[in-house]
Amino acid sequence: MSRTALLVLTLFACNDDSAGSPVSAGTPAGEPGTHVLVVGAGAAGLTVARALDAAGVSVTVLEARDRIGGRTWTVDVGDARVDLGASWAHGTEGNPMTDFAEANGLAWTADETPWSRLYDEYSGSALGGPAWRLMTAALVGFAAALPGLKARYGDTTVDVARDDYLVATGYTGQDARLTQHAIDQWMVELSYAAPVDKKGLIGFWEEESLGGGNQFPVGGYGGWIDAIAEGLDIELGVPVTAVRHGKEGVEVDAGGKTWTGTHVVVTVPVGVLRAGSIHFQPELSAERQAALARLDMGNLEKVVLGWDEAWWDGSLEFVDADVSGVFPEFYDMSEPAGAPTLVGLYGGRFSRAVQAQWTDEEIVAGALDVLATAWGREIPPPAHTAVTHWTTDPFAGGSYVFLPAGASREDLETLAEPESERLLFAGEGTSPDYYGNVHGAVMTGLREARRLGVERFEVEGWEEW
Ligand SMILES: Cc1cc2nc3c(=O)[nH]c(=O)nc-3n(C[C@H](O)[C@H](O)[C@H](O)COP(=O)(O)OP(=O)(O)OC[C@H]3O[C@@H](n4cnc5c(N)ncnc54)[C@H](O)[C@@H]3O)c2cc1C
The missing domain is CATH 3.50.50.60 (FAD/NAD(P)-binding domain)
Structure with missing residues (x-):
């Protein structure tokens, strides 16, 4: 035997x-x-x-x-070095990951991404400072209203509380759209990676966070x-x-x-x-x-677009006409990646639909459409692309856990x-x-x-x- x-x-x-x-x-x-x-x-x-x-x-x-590396995965996309999974260290104080890096000669650099463009597809216009301030205020305001909303609604999904908050603001039209986008995308679908109509209200926005700001590992x-x-x-x-x-x-x-x-x-x-x-x-x-x-499991995914020369300036926030999270953010990652690169991030509802049905070519084309709409001109075809599929990867099953x-x-x-x-x-x-x-x-x-x-x-x- x-x-x-x-x-x-x-x-x-x-x-x-x-x-x-x-x-x-x-x-x-x-x-x-x-x-x-x-x-x-x-x-x-x-x-x-x-x-x-x-x-x-x-x-x-x-x-x-x-x-x-698992859900950290650094690859070459043309001349760019890009993280297809995690990109940031969210805080460096009391963080064993950055403690290890520091002691072993690995460098981190602060994320100082310039956000140059906010585009609202519904109104067909690029918006400036007041619109950014309205969205920031929405985030702060909704966070402040959460204890009361949690007491009122109990164990439900975040969209229920968001609807209540929107009614209370009295906003209509573009202000309501921007407020909803800030809550749905910034606070839920890009943070928790979860659909706003699935993410649980209990415990929402109460997680611990580390001090020291967002940092990129140099070289990924x-x-x-x-x-x-x-x-x-x-x-x-x-x-x-x-x-x-x-x-x-x-x-x-x-x-x-x-x-x-x-x-x-x-x-x-x-x-x-x-x-x-x-x-x-x-x-x-x-x-x-x-x-x-x-x-x-949430469904944060990335579409990486690389060019030989940058034709844009800074990162982009895109509010789609349906406020359903269609390619909502493009980060200008040229500096950390070492070559002209935009990384589109999307999660939640839109990601679940895309990952179930779209081909890689359709994902790249969809992302380029959004860029063309926001910049009001044709976009040169990217020289290099990469598309992630954490959602359907049998060794991941999604991007990271969330609490429905x-x-x-x-x-x-x-x-x-x-x-x-x-x-x-x-x-x-x-x-x-x-x-x-x-x-x-x-x-x-x-x-x-x-x-x-x-x-x-x-x-x-x-x-x-
Ligand atoms: C797109 C995306 C963006 C992210 N952004 C950030 C960010 O900016 N900052 C941040 O802090 N976090 C981010 N995260 C989350 C972060 O990547 C994860 O929390 C972290 O990497 C998880 O590490 P882990 O060891 O728990 O799991 P994993 O890294 O998933 O490791 C588990 C390992 O188990 C292996 N495995 C699975 N099944 C089997 C099996 N049957 N047999 C043997 N091995 C198996 C997998 O291949 C994998 O290597 C992001 C994640 C994604 C997907």
């Missing part, structure tokens, strides 16, 4: 009482023979692997794709990912299909092989867990399954809990405070390394964490 088969028998023999049993913290990191399997080589998986490895623990990372997120992954044992191209866990250890089926270990840390996105493409034995607790069913009506912070807390002493979870969607962010993912990696007994991180930049 093979070693694997023996372990299977041991696992199954102890399944009944191991499922749902309380987890003792323990100090596996200090025990010889500890071997941790990490599922997923994104920010969370690489962080937990790096922290354990530095503490002298044997670790193997199993990654489905043929690259590391790839540098950070490569630095943290250096020297780790990573198996690429091995999608995990099954995880078995019991008192004696774990087994993971991936890439036509069975991998054995003492512990497994699963860091795949909530979208992958919701899809059920990984078979857990014993099956995940009813609490975790219910939390997964209540949560959902009916879900709550407790669902994220449930996902953060270990399933057993042997099966632990990390990743953006297990961070109740910072979900949707790379730093949230990194913090969950540190959390699980600590849970496995690492008392002090022997990694430059993390000594104080």
Whole structure:
């Protein structure tokens, strides 16, 4: 009988009482023979692997794709270096990601994107300072009204509160359109990536944020990912299909092989867990399954357009005629990318429709149409393009988690809990405070390394964490 088969028998023999049993913290990191399997080589998986490895623990990372980085992905689009996933560090104070970068000689630069053009398709005009101020006031005003609206409406979707707010302002015509766009796009569909008619009102706009402003990693997120992954044992191209866990250890089926270990840390996105493409034995607790069913994934996507020469000036905000979020923002990323580049961002309702039906050519053509409308002239064909599909990617299942009506912070807390002493979870969607962010993912990696007994991180930049 093979070693694997023996372990299977041991696992199954102890399944009944191991499922749902309380987890003792323990100090596996200090025990010889500890071997941790990490599922997923994104920010969370690489962080937990790096922290354990530095503490002298044997670790193997199993990654489905043929690259590391997960939802951070830096690529060349012509001469431009562009992030197709995360682009910003949202805050640098108390951020283990930027602490690691600083200690390892990686640079970050403040986002000082000039927003030069605000265009309203309905009125067919480019708008100036007063319109920007109205939209900023809408954001501030709606945020201030939220406590009262939450008390009035309870567990519903954000659009219900937005409609109430719009009536209360008394705005009509263009002012109402701009106010709705600021709430729907800036506050919901581009921030949470969620459709405004799905995003839950409870807990909305209450998340923690870090100080230090928005920063770009110089040269893209790839540098950070490569630095943290250096020297780790990573198996690429091995999608995990099954995880078995019991008192004696774990087994993971991936890439036509069975991998054995003492512990497994699963860091795949909530979208992958919701899809059920990984078979857990014993099956995940009813609490975790219910939390997964209540949560959902947002759909932020990018269309990257590169030219040999810039024909525009600054970034663009586009308010489409239906206020439904058609290619609402184009960032001038020429400076961080190192070549003339516009990156269109879209999420929520429009993104769900586009990702389900449009070809890449249609997405590029649609984005160019918006630019032509806003600039009032024909746009030269881009020399290079890239189009993302996080929504339909089987190893992402969307851009990042959001809380629809009916879900709550407790669902994220449930996902953060270990399933057993042997099966632990990390990743953006297990961070109740910072979900949707790379730093949230990194913090969950540190959390699980600590849970496995690492008392002090022997990694430059993390000594104080
Ligand atoms: C378009 C977009 C823009 C974003 N912008 C920002 C931003 O500006 N700033 C910010 O802070 N955050 C941003 N985010 C969110 C950020 O990218 C994520 O929160 C973070 O990268 C998640 O890291 P993670 O390790 O939790 O998950 P992931 O990076 O998704 O890592 C999980 C890994 O698991 C692997 N995997 C999946 N299934 C399997 C399987 N069956 N077997 C083995 N491996 C598997 C995946 O391939 C992946 O490598 C953005 C995300 C997107 C999509």
